[in-house]
Amino acid sequence: MTGGAGYIGSHASKTLSQAGYDVVVLDNLSAGHRQAVKDVPLIQGDVSDVPLVRRVLRDHQISAVMHFAALLDVGASVRDPAGYYRNNVVGTLGLLEAMAAETVRLLVFSSTCATYGEPIETPIVETHPQRPINSYGETKLAIERSLPHFERAYGIHSVALRYFNAAGADPDGEIGEDHSPEIHLIPRAIHSATGGECLQVFGDDYPTPDGTCLRDYVHVVDLAEAHVRALEALAETGRSTAYNLGTGTPHSVREVIESVERVTNRRVPWTLGPRRPGDPAVLYAAAHKAQAELHWKPRFADLDSIVATAWRWHQRHPHGYGPADRD
Numbered sequence: 001m002t003g004g005a006g007y008i009g010s011h012a013s014k015t016l017s018q019a020g021y022d023v024v025v026l027d028n029l030s031a032g033h034r035q036a037v038k039d040v041p042l043i044q045g046d047v048s049d050v051p052l053v054r055r056v057l058r059d060h061q062i063s064a065v066m067h068f069a070a071l072l073d074v075g076a077s078v079r080d081p082a083g084y085y086r087n088n089v090v091g092t093l094g095l096l097e098a099m100a101a102e103t104v105r106l107l108v109f110s111s112t113c114a115t116y117g118e119p120i121e122t123p124i125v126e127t128h129p130q131r132p133i134n135s136y137g138e139t140k141l142a143i144e145r146s147l148p149h150f151e152r153a154y155g156i157h158s159v160a161l162r163y164f165n166a167a168g169a170d171p172d173g174e175i176g177e178d179h180s181p182e183i184h185l186i187p188r189a190i191h192s193a194t195g196g197e198c199l200q201v202f203g204d205d206y207p208t209p210d211g212t213c214l215r216d217y218v219h220v221v222d223l224a225e226a227h228v229r230a231l232e233a234l235a236e237t238g239r240s241t242a243y244n245l246g247t248g249t250p251h252s253v254r255e256v257i258e259s260v261e262r263v264t265n266r267r268v269p270w271t272l273g274p275r276r277p278g279d280p281a282v283l284y285a286a287a288h289k290a291q292a293e294l295h296w297k298p299r300f301a302d303l304d305s306i307v308a309t310a311w312r313w314h315q316r317h318p319h320g321y322g323p324a325d326r327d
C-alpha cells in the first residue's frame, strides 16, 4: 500500500488487516504520519524510487498494490503543476515500472471526481466526460489513461476508484484525518467550533437551494471497504474498470456546518468569502455501478453519523497526530 500513512490509506490498511490480508506500507511521510500505521510494516521511501519499490515488492512477496500516494491539494496543484506532475504522474510511472518488472499484476488506484471537471450532468456517472479543470485532476486522469496501456503491455489489471469527498474517521477513534494545512470542510468546521481559525465559506451565490456548494461526503471506512471489494473482484475476474465512490446524496456547505453544530453542540463561527475559482456548484456521484458490481453500500449514509466519527477523532486527538510524528 503506497501512501498508507495518510488519511484514507491508513483506514484502508486497518480494514484490510481486519479482513485478514498482510499489508506493507510504503510512504515517504511527506504528508503522512508514522502513528497512523498500526501493526504493519512501514517502509519510508518514495514511489518513484524504482529499485526500492522493486525490492519491497520482491522481499514482501507482494501480490497486489493499492496506490494512495499522491499530492491532493487542488489549489496547490494550480500553483505548482510541476510538483504535482512529478509526484503524481512520474511517481506513479515509477511504481508501475517496478510492478511490471516484478510481475505484480493487480492495482487499485486512488482516483478522484476531480477527473470529471465541471459536470455537464449530475449525478455523475462513470461514463461522464473526463475534462479536469486543475492540474491535480489532470495528473489523476493521466494515470487512469495510462492504465490500459500497462495492462496491454505488462498484464497489470487495475481498478480506478474515483472518490468524491472522503470524510469522517475510524469509529474506534484510533486514526483519523490530519492534513497540514487542512483543506477539507468537516475538520475545518470542527477546528472553528473548537476555537481554531474561523471557517471561511467560499461563496453563497451558487445556483443551489441555499447558495452554497453541494458535495458528496463519503465515509473513509466505507471507502476502505470498497477497496477490499474492488481488489477481490479484480483478483477474481481480472477485469479492469473504474468506479465512482460516493453516497449519491449531496450536502451543502451550510448543511455541513449545521451538522457539525448539532454533533458538537457548539457554534461554528464562519465568514463568507468569495467563490474559489474552479469550484463547481454541484458534485455528486451516481454510485450504482459500485453498488451493483461490488455489492458495496455505504454504512455511514447520513451526514451526522459521518461528522460524529470525525468529532470523536478530534476529541481524542485535538492536535492530530502531533508535530513530533511527522518526519
Ligand SMILES: NC(=O)c1ccc[n+]([C@@H]2O[C@H](COP(=O)([O-])OP(=O)(O)OC[C@H]3O[C@@H](n4cnc5c(N)ncnc54)[C@H](O)[C@@H]3O)[C@@H](O)[C@H]2O)c1
Binding pocket: 002, 003, 004, 005, 006, 007, 008, 009, 026, 027, 028, 029, 030, 031, 032, 033, 045, 046, 047, 048, 067, 068, 069, 070, 071, 072, 087, 091, 110, 111, 112, 113, 162, 163, 164, 165, 166, 167, 179
Ligand atoms: N481525501 C479526499 O477527499 C480524496 C478525494 C479523492 C481522491 N483522493 C485520493 O486519495 C488518495 C489518498 O488521499 P488522502 O486524503 O489519504 O491523502 P494524504 O495526504 O493523507 O495521504 C497521501 C499519502 O501519500 C504519501 N505520499 C505522497 N506522495 C508520495 C510519494 N511520492 N511516495 C510515497 N508516499 C507519498 C503521503 O506522505 C501521505 O501519507 C490520494 O491519491 C488522493 O488523490 C482523496
